[in-house]
Amino acid sequence: MNSLYIINNPQKLSEALPFIGENDGILLIEDAVVLATSDSAQTHCKNQFALEEDLIARGVKDKSQASWELVDYPRFVELTLTFDKSITWL
Amino acid sequence: MATFSLLVTANPYSSQGQFSAIEFARTLLEQGHNLLRVFFYADGVLVASRLHAPPADEINLTKSWAKLAIEKDIELIACVTAANKRGIVNASEAERNALTGDNLDPAFEISGLGQLTEAMLESDRVITFG
DSSP states (O other), X not given: OOEEEEEOSTTXXXXXXXXXXXTSEEEEOGGGGGGGGOTTOOOSOSEEXXXXXXXXXXXXXXXXXXXXXXXXXXXXXXXXXXXXXXXXXO | OOEEEEEXXXXXXXXXHHHXXXXXXXXXXHTTOEEEEEXXXXXXXXXXXXXXXXXXXSOOHHHHHHHHHHHHTOEXXXXXXXXXXXXXXXXXXXXXXXXXXXXXXXXXXXEOTHHHHHHHHHOSEXXXXX
16 A cells, blocks of 8 residues: 655655655645755655645745656645555644 | 545644645546545634634635535534634534634534544545645
8 A cells, every 4th residue: 555645844754754665655745845956855765746836836946856746736636546545744 | 536525734824734725625626526525623723713804915715615615515614622722613612612702604514523534434535734
């Protein structure tokens, strides 16, 4: 069973990472999208996504790293169905 | 076509979670999925007050949820315990607690955690916004 980990706070990814398998997914939303702009947020997870409109809202879309796939809301909804369950790490 | 429910714990004015939840709800409905219920818990219940008066150039989250609920026939449920202690009460809770007024927006209902449990059992996916 693969889970989609939804992260909305940049400080929470490191807390969640030990629980995330390489076939799980990570979706960065809200303030956590800044992690997609940094080389330092490299993970072992193969499925890394970041919400594009939250990157745009923070003026950092141009700095996003290629290792994070930018997604819109329709794709966000699809991802919650692609993965067996979603876990919002608060 | 899948059935979703949402759990919203985000404070309406100190985080983005309520906005994200509304956008997610609108999108899944546009895609033809069902939205069974939105359950408001913790600080998320604060959005259920009908007395919010934000400045005219800001989004009124309560009205945004209410519009979605009325147009798409979606249940908006605020947890009774979380709501009562934050001063969000309907008429019967106001009477039961001997309060002088009530403030629940008519698009919302007050109920218990059983409604969240039921939503988890009856939905294909429950997505949390905090």
